[in-house]
Amino acid sequence: MLEFAHIVYEIVIWLFLLYSIAILLIYSWVGIYAYGAVCRYKNENTFTDYNLVATNVNAPSFSLIAPAYNEGMAVVESVRSLLSLYYHNLEIIIVNDGSRDDSMDKLIEAYSLESVPFFIQGNIQTKEVRGIYKSKNAAFKKLIVVDKENGGKADALNVGVNISSGDYIVCIDVDCILEQDALLKLAKPFLEQTDKRVIACGGVIRLVNNCKVENGKVIDVNLPKSLLGRTQALEYIRAFVLGRMAWSRASGLILISGAFGAFDKQIVLACGGYDNCTVGEDMELVVRMRRYMEEQKFPYEVVNIPDPLCWTEVPESKEVLKNQRNRWMRGTIETLWKHRKLMFNPKYGKLGMVSLPYWFFFELLGPLVEFAGYIVFLIFLFLGIINWPFFFALFALVISSGILYSIYAILVDLVSHQVYGKKRDLSKLITTAILEPFYFHLIVLGSGVRGFIDYFRKQHSWGEMKRQGFQQGEADEPFFKRIRVKLEVGLKNYGCIGLVFFILYMVSVGVEWWWYGRQFTQLGFFEWFYTTVVGKFDLCFSGLGYRWCFLSFIPVCEPFFG
Numbered sequence: 001m002l003e004f005a006h007i008v009y010e011i012v013i014w015l016f017l018l019y020s021i022a023i024l025l026i027y028s029w030v031g032i033y034a035y036g037a038v039c040r041y042k043n044e045n046t047f048t049d050y051n052l053v054a055t056n057v058n059a060p061s062f063s064l065i066a067p068a069y070n071e072g073m074a075v076v077e078s079v080r081s082l083l084s085l086y087y088h089n090l091e092i093i094i095v096n097d098g099s100r101d102d103s104m105d106k107l108i109e110a111y112s113l114e115s116v117p118f119f120i121q122g123n124i125q126t127k128e129v130r131g132i133y134k135s136k137n138a139a140f141k142k143l144i145v146v147d148k149e150n151g152g153k154a155d156a157l158n159v160g161v162n163i164s165s166g167d168y169i170v171c172i173d174v175d176c177i178l179e180q181d182a183l184l185k186l187a188k189p190f191l192e193q194t195d196k197r198v199i200a201c202g203g204v205i206r207l208v209n210n211c212k213v214e215n216g217k218v219i220d221v222n223l224p225k226s227l228l229g230r231t232q233a234l235e236y237i238r239a240f241v242l243g244r245m246a247w248s249r250a251s252g253l254i255l256i257s258g259a260f261g262a263f264d265k266q267i268v269l270a271c272g273g274y275d276n277c278t279v280g281e282d283m284e285l286v287v288r289m290r291r292y293m294e295e296q297k298f299p300y301e302v303v304n305i306p307d308p309l310c311w312t313e314v315p316e317s318k319e320v321l322k323n324q325r326n327r328w329m330r331g332t333i334e335t336l337w338k339h340r341k342l343m344f345n346p347k348y349g350k351l352g353m354v355s356l357p358y359w360f361f362f363e364l365l366g367p368l369v370e371f372a373g374y375i376v377f378l379i380f381l382f383l384g385i386i387n388w389p390f391f392f393a394l395f396a397l398v399i400s401s402g403i404l405y406s407i408y409a410i411l412v413d414l415v416s417h418q419v420y421g422k423k424r425d426l427s428k429l430i431t432t433a434i435l436e437p438f439y440f441h442l443i444v445l446g447s448g449v450r451g452f453i454d455y456f457r458k459q460h461s462w463g464e465m466k467r468q469g470f471q472q473g474e475a476d477e478p479f480f481k482r483i484r485v486k487l488e489v490g491l492k493n494y495g496c497i498g499l500v501f502f503i504l505y506m507v508s509v510g511v512e513w514w515w516y517g518r519q520f521t522q523l524g525f526f527e528w529f530y531t532t533v534v535g536k537f538d539l540c541f542s543g544l545g546y547r548w549c550f551l552s553f554i555p556v557c558e559p560f561f562g
Contacts, residue, residue, distance in 0.1 A: 009385050012376055017394075019369060023362060024401060031408055034246040038306050038416040041245075050184040053191065054086060060167045060190050061089040062183055062262070065160030066174040067153050068094055072101040076110045078174050081216025083142065087183040092143050093160045094174065098127075098150025107145050112136045118144075122162030124273035127151035129159060153258075154274035154281040161265065161273050170262045171282075173312065177208055177218060178260065182309035186262050189303050196299045199264045199289050202256040203309030204240040206419060207233045209316060218311050223425050228321065230432045231440035232314045233420075237429075238409040241306055241416055248304040252355040254290065256302070258282035260310035267292065278338070280331015287339050287351075294348045306416040322447040329451025330459070332364055367448030399437050406433035 053059055064082060068075055075094070082092050096104050107113060113133035120129070127149040135143055148159055157171055168190065172178065179185075182203065189201050209229045212220035224230050247253040256263070258281065271288045274281045286302060293300040315321045336343075336359060343360065345352040380386050410429050413419070420429060 005383050005385055009380060013390075016369075016373055016376075020394075020398060023366075026358070026362065027401075027405055030242055030246040031405065031412075033249055034242040035412050035415075037245040037249040038241065038412060041306055042416065045188075048188070050181055050188075053184045053187055054088065056191070058191070059089055059187055061091075061165070062087065062168050062170050062187070063091050063093060063160070063164030063166035063265070064170040064172065064183075065093045065095065065157055065164065066172050067097050067156035067160070068099065068103055068174040069097045069150070069153075069156075070099045070101045070103065071174050072099070072103040072106055074175060075103050076106050077216055078177075079107065079111070079143065081177060083140065084180060084216065085178060085183055086180050087187070089166075090142055090183065091164070091166060093146060093163060094143070095146045095148060095156040095160050097148060097152070097156040104145075104147055108133065111140050111143060111145075113145055118163065120162050121165070122158075122269055122273075124158040124162055124269070126155050126158045126162065132163070152276060154276045154278075157281070158273040158276075161268055164265060167265060168262050169265050169268060170260070171258065172260045172310065173258070175313065176259050177213065177216060177311040179307075179309050179311075180217070182260075185305060185307050185309060189301075189305065190262075193301070196301045197264070197293075198303055199267050199293060199300050200256050200261060200286055200302045202244070202261040202304045203307050204305075204417070205236060205257050205259050206308045206311050207236060208311040208313050211311065221419055223420060223428055224314075224316060226316045227432065227435065227439065228318065229314060229316045230428060231436050232321075234406055234410070234429055234432050234436065235440075236314075237413045238406060240304070241413045242409050244304040245306055247355070248302065250350070250354075251301065252350050252358075253302045253304060254287050254351070254355045254359065255283045256286050256304075257310075259312045263289070275338075278331055278334040279327045280335050283331060284335040284338065287335055287342075287356075290351050291339060291342060291348065294351055308417055308419055318443060321443060322450070325444050325447035326451035326454060329364075329367070329448045330455045332359065333452065333455045336360055336364060364452075367445050368452060370445055371449050402437050402441075403433050406436065 064085075066078070066082065071078070079092070079094060094107065096107070112135050114136055115131045116134045118132040130147040130149065133145040133147070135141065144163065146159055146163060148156065160171075161169055170183065170186070186201055186203060189198050206221075207224060207229065208218060209224035210222045211218050212222070223233055244253060244255070261282065263285070267289050268285070271285070271292050273285075275284050275288075278284050290300070290302065315324055336356065339356065342348045342352040343356050377386075407430055410420075410426070410433070414421070414426075420426065
């Protein structure tokens with residue numbers, strides 16, 4: 001029996017070892033390939049004048065679609081932020097997905113909205129549209145607000161697609177913050193397309209947690225305060241700066257973030273829009289669009305650019321994070337199962353032979369394989385057949401490889417765009433990279449396994465995402481820090497003027513001191529101080545009784561000063 005256990009042990013160890021080697025090779029390729037993609041993008045865009053894009057008559061028209069459900073607390077400010085984007089050929093479509101709060105009332109009041117007749121161009125089946133509103137104020141002519149019955153995020157996006165008039169649709173979360181030049185940078189790949197049609201484009205998503213936000217704009221970038229938030233900041237760097245840049249360069253990208261992405265409207269309509277039957281509608285749409293292009297034999301590209309274009313809030317509660325990662329796992333399974341016929345099908349090129357197999361074996365099965373490894377370890381520990389020197393060597397290799405990969409991602413991020421450029425941020429990120437395998441990774445692993453189980457239990461709920469809200473200016477900062485900031489601003493704005501007046505004041509005091517000393521030699525220090533300094537404020541403070549208090553101390557203190 002023990003001999004059989006040793007044979008099983010050898011087989012299992014080799015299987016896990018081969019799987020680990022495959023992951024190591026893939027991540028090494030991703031790191032090298034992504035660095036090349038980032039450097040090439042940076043060199044090609046160093047001298048790009050985006051004002052030419054803004055004024056180009058051939059610049060593509062965008063329809064920005066933002067679903068909103070019970071966003072009454074922040075929807076007005078979010079829309080104001082979107083209206084400030086630098087892009088002329090733009091319409092902004094806010095889709096109120098049957099909110100139960102006062103979202104619509106606030107929008108109507110803030111932007112002087114009125115119901116208008118409107119022709120719905122698209123033919124995607126959606127929930128009923130109650131009304132379409134436009135502003136009476138010409139300053140908000142870009143804004144369209146749609147009120148519809150509740151149908152979920154995918155259904156709200158489909159309504160926006162049906163109503164949109166732009167060449168491309170830009171889908172975002174209404175509580176995200178876009179850089180004001182985000183659309184200019186997003187438009188460039190569509191302008192540069194030649195023989196290959198760009199059907200989707202995404203940018204880098206950054207974390208707004210703990211950043212200072214004023215008037216819908218991030219003015220001071222900081223890492224999240226909690227370890228959970230910082231690990232997600234590190235994870236987003238790895239995912240967007242390394243992973244998606246490498247797959248974009250290799251024409252194997254199948255995921256554009258639902259928080260911010262642009263899509264060719266014509267292809268979206270040809271594919272039937274977003275799928276209401278999945279919780280991973282962003283990934284599923286990209287796969288379906290690529291599938292359509294492969295079947296039609298049209299040359300195409302799905303690209304990602306390394307510019308930080310969008311800021312979003314991530315969960316800093318373990319429960320909310322678990323729900324999110326559970327949903328991501330279920331969305332991945334739903335997409336792969338729906339398009340299973342593409343797997344290892346040479347008819348679909350890199351999509352079928354590379355991208356989908358990678359997602360199946362490493363993104364979907366990865367958490368299951370790792371979890372199985374822990375179970376096998378406990379069994380072998382119980383049987384007493386573990387080779388401890390080999391185990392510790394392999395464990396150290398796996399942990400150190402993950403840490404080095406994260407640190408490499410941080411360095412590549414500094415090359416691409418120095419968002420976290422402060423020294424303390426860099427040290428915090430490196431410390432987070434060392435701690436992540438022992439804390440954050442285990443939470444994500446458990447959530448992924450639970451998501452796999454929930455999928456087969458037919459659990460299709462979205463999961464609750466509680467948001468803390470963006471910090472508006474200094475409202476959430478400590479009292480003494482706010483005082484310090486105000487003093488710094490005051491010194492910066494009025495310091496020179498104050499210094500001049502202070503110098504003139506001290507000169508006048510000195511002259512008076514010299515004059516009183518010459519005229520009244522018997523005058524003591526406190527009498528002089530009262531006459532020359534305190535006396536200057538008599539007119540302002542004569543009713544406060546401070547003079548009596550001051551003079552009462554003269555007899556006590558005079559012996560010490562003469």
